[in-house]
Amino acid sequence: MKHKEYSIPFSGLKQGKHEFDYLIENRFFETFGYGEFNAAMVNVTVYLNKTSTMLELTFKEKGSVNVDCDLTNEPFDLPIESTMDLVVKFGEVYNDENDEILIIPHGEHQINVAQYIYEMLVLAVPQKRVHPGVADGTLKSKALDTLRTLQPKEEKEITKENDPRWDALKKLITDK
Template sequence: MKHLKQYRIPFSGLNAGKHNFEFDINKKFFDCYEHSIVKDGNLKAEVELQKQENLLILHFDIQGEIQLTCDTCLKEFMSPISIQERILVKFTDEDWTDNTEEVLILSKSDHELDIAELLYEYINLAVPYIVKCEEQGQGIQCDPEMLALFTSEPDSEEQKEEEIIDPRWEALRNIKNN
């Protein structure tokens, strides 16, 4: 978790206006999250922070590639990814923890914003529901050897096992045919 400390933005000393930050996201980042869909990647996150008196507006632009596993042939491949997101950060004196997708609530005493969790969510939500290397990869085809295993004919031993039917079931089939 020490690695995630670099994904904090100290906003308390910043002047009002726009400020830009860059963050590199790689395998070490994803290793910090045990159940991450994405296990490896090479991404650059550019964060534009617009500071106002009682509000922060963050624009995320995340570009790069992530490692995915094809659902059809189980081949691992790098897939390009492009994410643009925006979030508002409001400050309050009350003990309020009702964060939403678009609004994050912080205490007025907070002096830095940890964006590691936001980056993690944005990247994992950008992963397609069905991953196919032919669709998400660049010039990649499914592994023909693996596809051949899925479409191969059953062995003759398996066919023999299917042909040997318990005589009790055979008697029931005769009843059904009458």
Template sequence: MKDLKEFNISFIGLKDGEHHFEYVIKKEFFEFYNYDEFNNSNVHVNVLFLKKTTMFELDFKLTGWVEVACDVTNEMFQQPISSNLKLIVNFGKEYNDENEEILIIPYSEHTLNVAQYIYEAIVLAVPTKRIHPGIEDGTLNSDILDKLKEFEINREENEKIEDNQDIDPRWNKLKDILIDKNKE
């Protein structure tokens, strides 16, 4: 995948109406963008291309997974993703992509490359906090997770420690003021 020509949609020869395009996004796709957050990927992209006489409407539906590192344990796992993206393409004097939902291309254009939109939709579909599903359901066995549990502070022990500490009496007076204020 030296270039992204397979993501070019040549709309000159297309009749008005709906057209469907399908792509499967693998790791090589992200290598083109020098994006190394994903170890691997398998994302299916369905593009519904609605051609009208003066404009186009594109509806991207993305489903699949990307392999990422867990933020807690650094274990690799397949993060499921699902996303939709709608794009309207109009014609104008010059190229303009300032609006994220409307793309203006010059009248002289005859193809539209959708690779950048697919790339952005996949990257934005991945959650900012990536947690291995084995952590949530307790099935993951990891040295890092065991070490984190070892250092975990027990809430009850922490409260006992706080109760045993001598508190400056001035703080107690302030607490009384707040309690009186909340009663009013």
């Protein structure tokens, strides 16, 4: 079974709250075929509340992933933090169509949380990744210097040259 270290055997647990800790590194994402991160160091805690009829899972993650800046292509550590709730109920057949409710067959004795951890971490990273040095001006990069020189100039910087053809047309408008 893939990712068996992320399986939580709930059948032997007493009713009540339980805690499971995981350290997620880049090799975790590589097993999913996800190569967007240069490196990852994220602590994930899964809180399990077992009742007689269902399981309530709360995922909390905090850490950082090393990604490339979308503007300068410079690598940087991006801090991420998020939470996610999942309710596990028991039914006749496996059903994961709902994002917040998972139905597993009555005979199951464990739940694998690897897919949920993966999705939570990937979705915690913003779509546009900008190096913090770009915003505060501390990053020195050749790509950033090129972007600054190619940036459109403001209105007051552009010198307006008068075209005599337009001057004649403007005169017609004001001569009403």
